[in-house]
Amino acid sequence: MPKGRAYLRDQLRRAGNSVAANLAEGVGEFSPAEKARFYRMARRSAVECASHLLVCRRLTLVDDALIGKxxxxxxxxxxxxxxxxxxxxxxxLETRQR
Known part of the structure; x- marks a missing residue:
């Protein structure tokens, strides 16, 4: 990525790390509500990653095949x-307990 667009690389990296971190925190929770909360945060971070990739595509900063993948x-x-x-x-959870 060009030097002037390093902020996009950094945002993409942070969002990607957030996906992994929130999944790990969710797995470590016992409460189903807390698990779901962390899983939702991880999903939002994944959607944020997609948004950053689309910006990179629009600005033609990265090869389109890589963006698609x-x-x-x-x-x-x-x-x-x-x-x-x-x-x-x-x-x-109720169905599983039966």
Whole structure:
């Protein structure tokens, strides 16, 4: 990335680190509500990563094929995070306990 756009690289890196950190915190929680809260924060950070990639695409800072690959990965990550959030819902937990 060009020197003048280093802030985008830094924001993308921070958002990516936030995904991993919030997932780890959620896994470490016992309360389903707290797990879900951290999983939602992780999902928001993944969506933020996608936004930064789209800005990079618009500014033609990164090869479009790399952007596409990154967005594909993020779509799968967000889908997995959504499943994790749903797994902490009271209805899901009630069904599992039967």
């Amino acid at each position: 990154g967005l594909d990965h993020l779509l799968r990550i967000v889908a997995m995070q959504t499943s994790m959030i749903k797994s902490t819902s009271p209805k899901t």
